[in-house]
Amino acid sequence: MSKPxxxxxxxxxxxxxxxxxxxxxxxxxxxxxxxxxxxxEMTPQAGEYDGYGAGAPGQEYGGYTESSExxxxxxxxxxxxxxxxxxxxxxxxxxxxxxxxSGPLLPRxxxxxxxxxxxxxxxxxxxxxxxxxxxxxxxxxPQALVVAFLAGGTSAFVAxxxxxxxxxxxxxxxxxxxxxxxxxxxxxxxxxxxTHDIVAPTADTVLASGDEIAVRYGRPVRLTxxxxxxxxxxxxxxxxxxxxxxxxxxxxxxxxxSRGKRIxxxxxxxxxxxxxxxxxxxxxxxxxxRTNAATVHEAVEESGVTLRGSDTTSVPPDSFPRDGQTxxxxxxxxxxxxxxxxxxxxxxxxxxxxxxxxxxxxxxAGHEGARRVTYxxxxxxxxxxxxRRIKSEVVREPQTRIVxxxxxxxxxxxxxxxxxxxxxxxxxxxGGRPSAVDPSGxxxxxxxxxxxxxQGLGGAGRPQDAPAAEQTHRAKKLYVQRGASPWPHCxxxx
Numbered sequence: 439m440s441k442p443x444x445x446x447x448x449x450x451x452x453x454x455x456x457x458x459x460x461x462x463x464x465x466x467x468x469x470x471x472x473x474x475x476x477x478x479e480m481t482p483q484a485g486e487y488d489g490y491g492a493g494a495p496g497q498e499y500g501g502y503t504e505s506s507e508x509x510x511x512x513x514x515x516x517x518x519x520x521x522x523x524x525x526x527x528x529x530x531x532x533x534x535x536x537x538x539x540s541g542p543l544l545p546r547x548x549x550x551x552x553x554x555x556x557x558x559x560x561x562x563x564x565x566x567x568x569x570x571x572x573x574x575x576x577x578x579x580p581q582a583l584v585v586a587f588l589a590g591g592t593s594a595f596v597a598x599x600x601x602x603x604x605x606x607x608x609x610x611x612x613x614x615x616x617x618x619x620x621x622x623x624x625x626x627x628x629x630x631x632x633t634h635d636i637v638a639p640t641a642d643t644v645l646a647s648g649d650e651i652a653v654r655y656g657r658p659v660r661l662t663x664x665x666x667x668x669x670x671x672x673x674x675x676x677x678x679x680x681x682x683x684x685x686x687x688x689x690x691x692x693x694x695x696s697r698g699k700r701i702x703x704x705x706x707x708x709x710x711x712x713x714x715x716x717x718x719x720x721x722x723x724x725x726x727x728r729t730n731a732a733t734v735h736e737a738v739e740e741s742g743v744t745l746r747g748s749d750t751t752s753v754p755p756d757s758f759p760r761d762g763q764t765x766x767x768x769x770x771x772x773x774x775x776x777x778x779x780x781x782x783x784x785x786x787x788x789x790x791x792x793x794x795x796x797x798x799x800x801x802x803a804g805h806e807g808a809r810r811v812t813y814x815x816x817x818x819x820x821x822x823x824x825x826r827r828i829k830s831e832v833v834r835e836p837q838t839r840i841v842x843x844x845x846x847x848x849x850x851x852x853x854x855x856x857x858x859x860x861x862x863x864x865x866x867x868x869g870g871r872p873s874a875v876d877p878s879g880x881x882x883x884x885x886x887x888x889x890x891x892x893q894g895l896g897g898a899g900r901p902q903d904a905p906a907a908e909q910t911h912r913a914k915k916l917y918v919q920r921g922a923s924p925w926p927h928c929x930x931x932x
Contacts, residue, residue, distance in 0.1 A: 598616050599614050599615075599616060599647075600614065600615055600616070600617075600645055600646065600647040600648075600649070601613075601614055601647050601648060602614070602615055602623065602645065602647075602648075602649055602650075602651060603648075603649070603650040603651070604623070604627065604650075604651045604653075605650070605651065605652045605653065606629055606653045607653065607654060607655050607675065608675060613627070615645070617645055618644065618645060619641065619642055619643055619644050619645055620637060620639060620640065620641050620642070620643045620645065620651055621641035621642060623645060623651065624637070624641070624651075624653070629653055631653065632655075632656060633656075634656025634658075634671040634673075635653065635654065635655050635656050635673070636652075636653070636654040636656070636673050637651070637652070637653050638651070638652045638654075639651070654673035655673065655703060656671045656672065656673055657671065657672055657673070657674075657675075657680075657701045657702070657703060657704075657705045657706075658670075658671055658704075658705035659671070659672055659680060659684075659701070659705055659706060659707075659708055660705070660706075660707040660708065661684070661686075661708050661710065662707075662708070662709045662710065663686065663710050663712070664710070664711060664712055664714075664758065664760075665711075665732075665758035670684060672684060672701070674701065675700055675701055676697065676698060676699065676700055676701060677693065677695050677696065677697050677698070677699045677701065677706075677708065678697035678698065680701060680708070681697070681710070686710055686712075687712055688710070688712075689713070690712070690713035690728070690730065691710055691711060691712045691713055691730055692709070692710070692711040692730040692732075693708070693709070693710055694707070694708055694709035694710075695708055711730040711731070711732060712730060713728050713729065713730050714728070714729060714730070714759060714760065714761035714762075714763075715727075715728055715761055715762055716729055716731075716737050716741075716759050716760075716761075716762075716763055716764075716765060717763070717764045717765070718737065718738055718741040718743055718764075718765050718767065719764060719765065719766040719767065720738075720741075720743040720766075720767035720769075721743075721767070721769070725741040725742065725743065727740055727741050729759065731759055732758065733755060733756050733757065733758065733759070734751055734753055734754065734755050734756070734757050734758075734759050734765055735751070735755040735756065737759045737765065738751060738755075738765060738767060743767055745767065747770070747771075748770040748771070748772065748816075749767060749768065749769055749770055750767075750768050750770065751765050751766065751767055751768065752765060752766035752767075752768065753765060768818050768819060769818070769819055770816055770817070770818055771816070771817045772814055772815050772816035772817060773814075773815050774812055774813065774814055774815070774828070775812070775813045775814075775815055775825070776810060776811070776812050776813075777810075777811050777812075777813065778808055778809070778810050778811075778833065779808070779809050779810075779811055780806050780807070780808060781806060781807030781808060781809055781832070781834075781835075781836045782806060782807075782836065783804035783805055783806055783807070783836040783837055783838055783839055784804070784836070784838045784839070785804060785838070785839045785841065786838050786839070786840050786841070787840075787841045787842075787843050788801075788840070788841070788842055788843065789842070789843050789844075789845050790842040790843060790844055790845065791844075791845050791846055792844070792846060793842060793843070793844025793845070793846055793898060794844045794846045794847070794848045794904075794905070794907075794908045794911075795844055795845055795846060795847055795848065795905075796844065796848075796904070796905030796907070796908065797843075797844035797898060797899075797904055797905065797908060798841050798842065798843050798844070798899070798903065799841065799842045799844075799898040799899050800839065800840070800841050800842075800899065801840040801841065801842055802837070802838070802839060802840035803837075803839060804836070804837055804838060804839025805836060805837035806836055807832065807833075807834045807835045807836030807837075808832075808833040808834040809830055809831060809832045809833060810830070810831050810832075810833050811827055811829070811830045812827070812828055812829035812830070813825040813826060813827050813828065814826045814827075814828050844898075848905075848907045848908055848911055849911055851914075852911065852914035852915055852917075852918060853918075854917075854918050855914035855915075855917045855918050856914070858914075858917070858932040859931060859932055860910050860913065860914070860932070862931035862932070863885065863913070863925060863928055863929070863931050863932050864884040864885060864910075865931075866925075866927070866928030866931050867884065867885050867886045867925060867928050868883065868884050868885070868886060870884070871884070872884050872902065872904075872905070872906040872909060873902045873903075874886070874902065875902055882900055882901050882902030883900075883901035883902045883904065883909045884906060884909045884910065884913070885901075885909060885910075885912075885913040885916075885924075885925070886925075887901035887909070887912065887913075887916075889901070891916070891924070892904075892912065895912040895915050895916060896912070896915075897912050917932070
C-alpha cells in the first residue's frame with residue numbers, strides 16, 4: 439500500500455503512517471496513529487501480536503511477544519518502564535549478524551539510539567520476510583474497518599428484530615419481524631382484516647419484542663331466535679362461543695346445531711328456541727308447562743292434550759308460543775244444514791210517450807228466484823255458534839219486472855162535460871180515493887170503472903192504478919158517450 443493510501447486514515451497534524459518507520463510526534467506506536475487505534479486494537483493474549491507498542495500485563499515484552507509457532511519473526515518490545523529491547527532470531531533460532539548485536543536483550547540509553555535500533559530491527563525483518571509483512575498490513579486496515587462496520591450494522595439489525603407471538607383465529611405461532619406497529623406486521627404476514635374482524639391490540643399499537651397479537655375473524659350468522667330472524671356477526675369459532683358472545687340464554691333451549699359445531703368463515707344458519715312457560719286450558723283444566731316448542735300445536739301436545747276432529751286453539755295452531763302465553767283448546771262439534779232462500783226480482787222501468795204522465799203499465803211481471811244454501815252449525819265447548827255459510831247454489835233464477843211509465847200530458851177538457859160536478863160524483867162513488875176498489879174487486883178508481891170499460895176509453899192497465907186526473911178525463915169521455923147512466927145511484931150528483 440502506498441503512502442497516499444495510508445494518508446486517508448490520518449488527519450493533520452498527525453504524521454503519515456509508515457510500515458516500519460517511527461511516526462511523528464503525534465504517533466503513538468511506531469507508525470500506527472492513535473486516532474485509528476480502536477479499529478485495530480485487540481486484547482493481547484500470550485504469544486500474540488497486539489498491533490501496538492504496549493504489551494499485555496505479565497508479559498516480558500510490551501507489544502511483540504514470543505510465539506512458539508513463529509520463531510522466525512523479528513520482535514521488538516518496549517518494557518513497562520520504557521526501556522527498549524531488540525532481538526532477532528532466525529528460523530533456527532540463531533541471531534542474525536550485521537543489524538542486531540548478539541547476546542541478551544540490552545536496554546538502550548537514549549531516545550535516538552532507541553529509534554535507530556527500532557528502525558534497524560524492522561529493516562532486518564523486512565529483508566528476511568521479503569516484503570510479506572507490508573502486504574499483510576495493507577490487507578488488515580480495510581478488513582478491520584469492514585469488520586467494525588459490520589459489527590455496528592449487526593448490532594442495529596439485532597436491535598430492530600422483534601420476537602412476536604401472533605395468533606390468527608386461534609392458530610398461534612412465534613415470528614421475528616422488523617415491523618414498527620401491529621398494522622404493518624399484519625400487512626407483512628398477509629393477514630387481511632375486515633370490518634367485522636377484531637385485532638388486539640389495535641393496528642396502530644407500536645410493537646416491542648415479546649408482544650402477543652391476536653386476530654379474530656368475524657363470521658356471519660343468520661340467527662332465528664324464538665321465531666324472529668336477523669343477521670349477526672360473531673368472532674367466536676363455535677356455536678357455544680357465539681351464543682355466549684351474543685348473550686343468548688341456551689339452557690333448556692333447542693339448537694339447530696350442536697354447541698361444539700365449528701363456525702366456518704362463511705357462517706351458518708342457527709335456529710334457537712329458548713325455554714318458555716306456557717299455560718294450556720282444556721276441558722276445564724289448566725296445564726302449565728316449560729317448553730321450547732316451535733308451534734302452539736306442539737306446545738298443546740306436550741301438555742298432554744290431544745286435538746281431535748274439528749278441535750282448534752284460541753290462537754293459530756302454527757303460531758309461535760310466547761313466554762307466559764295462555765292457550766285455550768276449543769272442543770268443536772257440529773253438523774251441516776241446507777236451507778232454500780228467496781232471490782228477489784228486479785224492477786226495470788222505461789218511459790213511454792204514448793201514455794199520460796203519471797201512468798205506469800206493467801209489461802212483464804216479476805218472479806222471485808230461489809237458492810240452496812248450506813250452513814255449518816257448530817257448538818264450541820257446549821255453546822252454539824252463529825251458523826256459518828259454507829256453500830250456495832241457485833236453484834231458480836228470478837224474473838225482472840218491466841214497467842212502462844207515461845210521459846204524455848193529460849188533456850185539460852172534454853167538450854160537453856167540463857161544467858159538471860165531478861168531485862161530487864167521485865165522493866159518492868169512492869169517497870174521493872183514486873185507488874179505491876169495491877169488495878168484489880171488479881170496479882176501481884175514483885169513478886169505479888171496470889177494467890173493460892176503462893181500457894175501452896183508452897186507459898192502460900187498471901183504473902185504480904192511473905192518476906186521478908186521467909181517471910177524471912176518462913169519466914168525462916164516458917159521460918159524453920153514455921150520459922150519467924154508468925153511475926145510476928150517484929149520477930144525479932153531477
